[in-house]
Amino acid sequence: MNVNSTVEMTINGHVATICLNRPDSLNAFNREMRAELLACFTQVSAMSDIRVVVLGANGRGFSSGADLTQGPLDGQSVERQLLDEYGPILRLIETMDQTVIAAIPGVMAGIGAAFAMHCDLSVMANNASMVMAFTNVALVPDGGATWNLLRRLGYQRAFQLIAEGGRLDAASCLELGLVTKLADAGEVLATAQAWAEALAQRAPIALREAKTLLRNAGTQSFSETMAAEAKAQNQCFASEDAAEAIAAFMAKRSPVFNGR
The missing domain is CATH 3.90.226.10 (2-enoyl-CoA Hydratase; Chain A, domain 1)
Incomplete structure (x- = not known):
């Protein structure tokens, strides 16, 4: 402490x-x-x-x-x-x-x-x-x-x-x-x-990007938000977290995320 x-x-x-x-x-x-x-x-x-x-x-x-x-x-x-x-x-x-x-x-x-x-x-x-x-x-x-x-x-x-x-x-x-x-x-x-x-057991990259998207959406247009979502989705999809989540889903087990 x-x-x-x-x-x-x-x-x-x-x-x-x-x-x-x-x-x-x-x-x-x-x-x-x-x-x-x-x-x-x-x-x-x-x-x-x-x-x-x-x-x-x-x-x-x-x-x-x-x-x-x-x-x-x-x-x-x-x-x-x-x-x-x-x-x-x-x-x-x-x-x-x-x-x-x-x-x-x-x-x-x-x-x-x-x-x-x-x-x-x-x-x-x-x-x-x-x-x-x-x-x-x-x-x-x-x-x-x-x-x-x-x-x-x-x-x-x-x-x-x-x-x-x-x-x-x-x-x-x-x-x-x-x-x-x-x-x-x-x-x-x-x-x-x-x-x-x-x-904390959920994918940290996804939570981080969702927080950023929501914090910014109130001051953006629809098109700006959609573009930001697409960029964030691209980053999430390419992450180790997404690969682990997909592998865990296929293997019927709980994922373990490293936050990358």
Whole structure:
């Protein structure tokens, strides 16, 4: 286990688990947590043996958002803090080869919710909730939250949630596509890790290319997406993974993928 003061990381086979570790503050993001979380994601993104990453949290909440007791550095604007300290982590979640699963044991609020929504998949406790309380303190959502909320909820429902500083329970989050699975409280991390282990047995090249295709499709035309799919399919078809999958199918056995 790699243990930092605000983040814990463990590796089990092809799965890395990164847990926010400020439970007394409901894992509010301070400067130290941002730096350590970036270091962990940078490390695992460069590890070819890691195929799936679980982003979880210790304690009863996923994250209450930014730690409002700690403002920007002297001479640093909030804009620069968001772009320079949160931005690199969120971009890694989006662009890294590995699938990232959020494990949400309790409330996710503010930029904590932005992180959870930006993961590829998510498991949420059935008694948890998502809170968008920015306007309660005269602020707006950040961390790309408006981008994700618009695409999941549509304009009017997203604006209502933001304008009212609203809260959604876990069942609503699942129904609206803000999370992908629910689990009993106390079983969220184990459920996410079991899902990660199952996905890690699938062809990593195919999962990597599917992630890239979907992340890019929203800003591309149909023709651009079709061309990108064809290029990715060509790469997948020529891979050792595809040869192994076909051989395993013919031999009626489970494939073993090397990710090449």
